[in-house]
Amino acid sequence: MSESGQKTPIFFTGNATEYFGIWIVNLLLSIVTLGIYSAWAKVRRKKYFYNNTLIDGVGFDYHANPVSILKGRAIAFVLFVIYSLSKNISPALSGALMLIFFLALPWIIVRGNIFNARNSSHRGLRFNFVGTVREAIRVVIGLPMLIPFTLGLIYPYVAHQHTKFIVAKHRFGTTDFDLDVKVGDFYKTYLKVLLFILLIAGALLALAAVSARLNGNHENLDGIRGLFMFGLFAGIFGILFFLSAYLHARLGNLIWNNASLDNLRFESNQRARDLFWIYTTNFILIIITFGLMTPWAQIRTQRYRVEHLAVVGEADFDKFVGDKKAEAKALGEEIADMFDVDLSFG
Structure with missing residues (x-):
């Protein structure tokens, strides 16, 4: 890793007024089309946030095909309907379907990360995810099954291994990300939360x-x-907001400050009290405006997270080599969205 201390700040140029137009159109068209337009809405939303996140003056881009997302969501919806109907037919059948879904989680998470990574780019160079289903089985099914047998004491280790799997299996072009974070730091974070x-x-x-x-x-x-x-x-409610803010700030800093990409590393300095204020005031304003301040809240939160993150090292992106692989199917990510599975890592 380079010893260069050159720091490149990351900026977010999104505007709440501008984004409100995108958000309200997405919302209304999704309602009018009974959710069909939501696939296009997702692409527009992610593209806006990606394009307005700048490193050295250059933004990210999102390339997903809305039709692929729609197909994935349609399949996810059909599976959800089948599961819902099965509960009225036979508890054993619904239980079997839940077991099948549980066993499929590693595949869903891997395919979701592949789809999201390969449809994301910076300076025309795509990201990638190279984690395998076999590796995912360990961190998604194997380790979590030990949580009840250890009275939850293994949970920080499970979170550490899951995070390391997600981060270290991502690539920018053909260059791997790395995460060198100690499991003890995860234990310290979760122990403080437990004591609180x-x-x-x-x-x-x-x-x-x-x-x-x-x-x-x-x-x-x-x-x-x-x-x-x-x-x-x-x-x-205040306690819940504070715990959420503390975990997001502490874990976000822990992950980013120990992540690297070749000779580049990252520096994150989020503060729990800042996020607590943002989350609390966002919630209050969204409630009293019947949701109309949602775009402002999203822009505000994104700006804080992005602008408290920097790239450290000589950011010469021209040296990275692209990996020209076929684009992934959308099915994995959309089934994960349907069942509220969080695939983000930072």
Whole structure:
């Protein structure tokens, strides 16, 4: 790895007003066409965010064919309908279908990553994903099955191995990404989250005791109880936002700061308190505007994440060699989307 400390910032030039036009058209056409246009909407949305993410003044691009995505979604929808109907026919049949889907998860994740990577490019050079189903079986099925037998103690290791598999199996052209992150850092992150959850659980138990005393009081304390319950639920939402912000910031920094591409490495400096503020205010504004501030929230979040990331080293992209392979089918990614499987790694 190069010792050059040259830092190339990454910029996001997306505009909320401009993106609102794309978002509202995507939404309305998806509704009018009963979801058919959603495949084109996805390509337009991803293309906009890719094009406006710039390294050294050059943006990324997204090349997926909406028809391929639509075909994949159609197959995913048919499979979902079959599963839904099977629950009314036979519990054993629905259970068997769920088992088949579970066993197919490694293939779905691998194909989804291949499709997404090969349809992404920078400076005309495509990305790729070279992970195999055999490797995915270990991190998607094998290791997670040990979680209940270890009372969850193995979970940080499972997360570490899954993340390493996703990152290190990506390529830019023919150059492999690498991830040299210690499993101990994952344990430290999740241990802090666990301790925080235990402290909050203790506080909630104490508040529950106070609530029980208020409910047992026969005096007219309805107003106080109402304020108490409002504060309790607001606090719970705040805790969830904070935990999400902490994990996204900590794990995002951990992954990017230990990832590399040939002589290039990355530097991420996201802060949990910044993301907590962004997530909380985004949520409030989306609620009070009945969803109309969603584009602004998405642009705001993306800008923060992108502009707190930089490329470190001599960013000479001309030396990377492209890998001209056939484009992947969309089926894997779309089945994964249908069943809410997150394939992102940063």
